Amino acid sequence: MKSNLWYIFVGASLMACSAHFTPTFKISHQSVVDTAPDTVLLKQLQPYRDTLVQEFSAYVATSPVDLVISRPGSNLMNWCADAVLSSQTANKRFSEPVICLLNTGGLRSSFGAGKLTLADFYKLMPFDNRVVWIHMPVSKITDIENYLTQSGGEPIANCAFKNGKLDIPNLLPNHEFIWVLTTDFLANGGDKMNFFLGLEKEETPILLRDILIATAYQQDTLLLDPQIRYIR
Amino acid sequence: MMFTRRKLFEKFGILSLGLLLPNWLSAASRKKNKAKLVILHTNDTHSQIDALPANHSKFPNQGGIVARGAIIDQYRKENEHVLLLDAGDFFQGTAYFNRFKGVLEMKLMSTLAYDVVTLGNHDFDIGIEGFLNAQQHANFKFVNANYNFGQTAMAKVVSPYHIIQKGPYKIGVFGLGIDLNGLVPKSNFSGIEMQDPYLSAQNAIQQLKAQDCNLIICLSHLGYQYEDPNKPSDVLLAQKVADIDLILGGHTHTFMDAPTKIKQPNGKEVCIHQVGWAGVRLGVIEVSEKKFNFLQKIIH
Numbered sequence A: 001m002k003s004n005l006w007y008i009f010v011g012a013s014l015m016a017c018s019a020h021f022t023p024t025f026k027i028s029h030q031s032v033v034d035t036a037p038d039t040v041l042l043k044q045l046q047p048y049r050d051t052l053v054q055e056f057s058a059y060v061a062t063s064p065v066d067l068v069i070s071r072p073g074s075n076l077m078n079w080c081a082d083a084v085l086s087s088q089t090a091n092k093r094f095s096e097p098v099i100c101l102l103n104t105g106g107l108r109s110s111f112g113a114g115k116l117t118l119a120d121f122y123k124l125m126p127f128d129n130r131v132v133w134i135h136m137p138v139s140k141i142t143d144i145e146n147y148l149t150q151s152g153g154e155p156i157a158n159c160a161f162k163n164g165k166l167d168i169p170n171l172l173p174n175h176e177f178i179w180v181l182t183t184d185f186l187a188n189g190g191d192k193m194n195f196f197l198g199l200e201k202e203e204t205p206i207l208l209r210d211i212l213i214a215t216a217y218q219q220d221t222l223l224l225d226p227q228i229r230y231i232r
Numbered sequence B: 001m002m003f004t005r006r007k008l009f010e011k012f013g014i015l016s017l018g019l020l021l022p023n024w025l026s027a028a029s030r031k032k033n034k035a036k037l038v039i040l041h042t043n044d045t046h047s048q049i050d051a052l053p054a055n056h057s058k059f060p061n062q063g064g065i066v067a068r069g070a071i072i073d074q075y076r077k078e079n080e081h082v083l084l085l086d087a088g089d090f091f092q093g094t095a096y097f098n099r100f101k102g103v104l105e106m107k108l109m110s111t112l113a114y115d116v117v118t119l120g121n122h123d124f125d126i127g128i129e130g131f132l133n134a135q136q137h138a139n140f141k142f143v144n145a146n147y148n149f150g151q152t153a154m155a156k157v158v159s160p161y162h163i164i165q166k167g168p169y170k171i172g173v174f175g176l177g178i179d180l181n182g183l184v185p186k187s188n189f190s191g192i193e194m195q196d197p198y199l200s201a202q203n204a205i206q207q208l209k210a211q212d213c214n215l216i217i218c219l220s221h222l223g224y225q226y227e228d229p230n231k232p233s234d235v236l237l238a239q240k241v242a243d244i245d246l247i248l249g250g251h252t253h254t255f256m257d258a259p260t261k262i263k264q265p266n267g268k269e270v271c272i273h274q275v276g277w278a279g280v281r282l283g284v285i286e287v288s289e290k291k292f293n294f295l296q297k298i299i300h
């Protein structure tokens, strides 16, 4: 009898506990603005900040106009794709056409006209993606066309997208393959570019960002093509 | 004259009463709030260690880890029980990350005394080895319940959930991550398998309930909601999986001015909250117990 009562007591108290414990939430947010900074954090951060400012404020090139990343196409998207294409194909002859296809989502920043520093290029291309050559059968170009129709515009070079078709100027009827210059991220199916999967490819150790920095440095004043290469 | 004297007396009286208060009582008025639990949360801070620049189109001079720290300090001063959480993508977005490979983020988040964080897709941007190098500087917990870390070294540093006791609250925090395929180069997560987020959530919740957690929080990097009705998201998670109290999300960089409340078949309500990106907002959730409100209503 005694033990039975004990069970009832424990049971009742457990029930009471779980039944009554209902948390209520008051959910909001606070804007983070600098008022009285946390000095411990500031002290910890300062040496890193100094290093970065020193290293990344180096002048690279000048842009004559505002540079934007914007679908369906833009001066900066063209410039990036052209930089990859020309750096990889300069002074070489190819029996098959070479185009470049990057991803709009991978270019992360627009710039104002004027001086561009190393920091700007890291903002534009923060990812450590490397250039890859992909040998693509001409028959698979429709996959790129379908993708571009869906996506609404990606950086492309040595081709234009018109009314759902990719226009590659030096593609001849006897060509069975083209070369597509892209990044390892996209070559591995990143941003749903699954059409690259399973194709023959040649990887390079060259970072896309390094190409952009070297090209800008050589040009000094960026050579820009404002022509939109994507026409619906 | 009389009136003035009385006023003065009253004033003096109040003042003298204040002076005569025992030490413990005056100290108590300055004491921290013990009844309440305050949950502070961030997501997609993306290495935004400095405030955004003054010419930023949407959030000029906002964010920055130093300002975030000051606000968090204030909450800790005023409240006994504060929980600090992050829903992933603390890496990638500024040159701090490129230059110092995530080490600075880990050090500063440790100084901020984060309790638990989950992993976003960008937290794999420097691969498993890169992550582990940075992670050595972290003194907080990493949770994810739907990645099978298998034989990778990450299995040792990421657990499905973590339990923290804060006053009357036994809090179970588990993590969910987005399918990394197509978002992260395969080589950056080789050996890690993606598992069904809903089943993984159910397993974690079952274990948290078995350990008597009375508050269950999901740190999710699934994303708020998608056009594709089958793509796992926080909204679908709230509809499909029972017994989560709060879903603190990320990935879609969604700025929410109010939480989304979803009523489940069992009548329980789940709250989803997300605070955009870049650390321009800090999520603030004050948790109190309904029990007290109920009693108060009876008393009055």
Ligand SMILES: [Zn+2]
Residues within 6 Å of the ligand: B044, B046, B089, B120, B122, B251, B252, B253, B277
């Ligand atoms: Zn993110």
